Amino acid sequence: MKGITTRLQAALVAIVLGLGIGLAAAPATAPEALAQAPAAPPAASEQMLFNYLQGDVRGRVTIPDQRAAMLIQPAGRDFQTFWRSTMKWIGGIAIGGMLAVLVIFYLVRGTIRISAGPSGRTIQRFNGLERFAHWLTASTFIVLGITGLNITFGRELLLPILGPDAFTAWSELGKIAHNFLSFPFTLGIALMLVIWIKDNLPSRVDAQWFAQGGGLVGSAHPPARKFNAGQKIIFWSVVLGGAAIAVTGYIMMFPFQFWATDIHGMQLAIQLHGMIALVLIAIILAHIYIGSLGMEGAFAAMGSGRVDLNWAKEHHSLWVDEMMSGGRDAAAPSGARSVGAD
């Protein structure tokens, strides 16, 4: 507090001395002022003032809204620049770049087939709760992503097509959906964290996966447990990125109430929210690709929950071993009799 007061006083002195001179010395408006201006060079005063006004100017107001006591916050101009260009560049490079990479990857590699062909036998990969958590997060993320991208890029891409009235109606609906769907999205993130964290801790197998390029380059099938290193990256991106997006998002939904109690906190929350979301959208595009078009047999894991045994052996060999040995080691219930060939 004292620092701010001291700075304000210094700023005021600089303004009283410097700006008066600067303004009075303006040749266009008051030529005669030049003769009367004190000795300090106007350029230096102007520079002094500029340096001081980089920070906020606060005071006291007699109205209840105490935020109105912020007289000038020049950082608003930085927020403007961020929103108008930085954000759009980040989004364009992250999402456009990822789409380009995926298209090229598809053209080069095509759909990754099951090398041994489908076996016809399936193995349970994800149970109902796991799939519920996944699709709860996925479905809300798609709506949140589209409505969020609309706020960032809609003005350039959609507004010229829809026209102002329709675009406002759509954006207002999008805003409501974005606010409300944040809650199921957060629940989905929390569920996935609880269900899958034990399978996503880093292990030595991951190093081998990276060394073999994850099987994405070349035709190797590095061994993996339930989740390979690539899936672990997706998991931690979604959990950590999703948590960061949720926290910053709730700050935006309840402005000036939690951690961000001043305008700079709010500006930071919006910037983080936007940047993390854009990067996460790009990551999820790759996830959607490899889980559907990019790999034969992968979608069934989250579709029916059962995957083909050959697919599982190729992509999650250690996990299949665990599942199989677990089945073999399990003690037969007393009184059970084997029936038939099995």
Add this chain to the structure above:
Amino acid sequence: MARMKFLCDADRCIECNACVTACKNEHEVPWGINRRRVVTINDGKPGERSISMACMHCTDAPCAAVCPVDCFYTTADGVVLHSKDLCIGCGYCFYACPFGAPQYPRLGNFGSRGKMDKCTYCAGGPEADSTPAEYAKYGSNRLAEGKLPLCAEMCSTKALLAGDGDIIAQIYAERVTTRGYGSGAWGWRTAYKDMVAG
């Protein structure tokens, strides 16, 4: 055309808040919304100054730049106005505005804000000039009647100046020259990227 600006001579402002009252009355601004306010810096200390602040109608306005639905427009007089029909109340303009000008009636859930309201430079909105529809959303349109904003017009010490930027800057520069001091045109560098010449 003129380039309309506000300039508050902080060495004349006596914090009487008449500009605030005039604005609220002229436009029937609802409770909790202040299109104009008076901020006192260094309150009770040497160098105390009061500044009346509202929308500065910036050059390259930050609010207009960050608006996701592009609801702002700048008139031929350099006044920054917006359409309440297009505003979705996202609040981004408040974070971008260096002067805290955008105001929101608090409505609905999750701190949602309702249509943004701000100083119109007494120039109404996109509706036809001086119509009841325009008055209900934006207040009166004095500019269409050839009058300047009421806050500045009824300032008792003529601290708050409104009008063409070159003219009010010249008036201010003459005052500074005559009395030998001045604390500057508050906010002009941030609003107009132009401090000295006005």
